[in-house]
Amino acid sequence: DAGVTQSPTHLIKTRGQQVTLRCSPKSGHDTVSWYQQALGQGPQFIFQYYEEEERQRGNFPDRFSGHQFPNYSSELNVNALLLGDSALYLCASSLREGINIQYFGAGTRLSVL
Amino acid sequence: DQQVKQNSPSLSVQEGRISILNCDYTNSMFDYFLWYKKYPAEGPTFLISISSIKDKNEDGRFTVFLNKSAKHLSLHIVPSQPGDSAVYFCAASVAGANNLFFGTGTRLTVIP
Numbered sequence: 685d686a687g688v689t690q691s692p693t694h695l696i697k698t699r700g701q702q703v704t705l706r707c708s709p710k711s712g713h714d715t716v717s718w719y720q721q722a723l724g725q726g727p728q729f730i731f732q733y734y735e736e737e738e739r740q741r742g743n744f745p746d747r748f749s750g751h752q753f754p755n756y757s758s759e760l761n762v763n764a765l766l767l768g769d770s771a772l773y774l775c776a777s778s779l780r781e782g783i784n785i786q787y788f789g790a791g792t793r794l795s796v797l
Numbered sequence: 798d799q800q801v802k803q804n805s806p807s808l809s810v811q812e813g814r815i816s817i818l819n820c821d822y823t824n825s826m827f828d829y830f831l832w833y834k835k836y837p838a839e840g841p842t843f844l845i846s847i848s849s850i851k852d853k854n855e856d857g858r859f860t861v862f863l864n865k866s867a868k869h870l871s872l873h874i875v876p877s878q879p880g881d882s883a884v885y886f887c888a889a890s891v892a893g894a895n896n897l898f899f900g901t902g903t904r905l906t907v908i909p
Contacts (some may be wrong), residue, residue, distance in 0.1 A: 728829075780895075
């Protein structure tokens, strides 16, 4: 049973560019959440997708957008990259119903130069 | 504003002894709490959770205690093993909302 998979593992971009990160949820899960983890901090919630719609959003600007596909996989897009966007981006999947245990992928390390 | 706090950045414990990791929260609406363990180059791995209707949950060597009046929870690992060395995150959520609020983590080192 494959867990949560994310791609790419590492990414280097320059300021002003745009980036797309991808996530495949754990088998059987229908909900995908994205988190940003800066160095030395805990993960911070960006947004959550269920039934192909953004259901909940954290305190992140509109430069951060996402999408969920019919197979429950998801993408995180960040436009107009800033140096401060450098972080580990984590995807988590869960079941919409029931207790809220989220299972995380290994993350994508984004470096903005 | 950090709603979940882990005030000890690091903890060292001898193998075989008890490890106690602490977590405080400020939002009284939190009703579900989780502990995650994170190894380098891996994502956080779910360890154990507790609902606010309980004050203790046990799973093998891991026990989580919740003190709602103090807005405090702790994770006990007994006995500690070198493979437990990792960063431990405390997380909390509010009923009806599915996002998790995380603390900043505690790095546990178990010395053989």
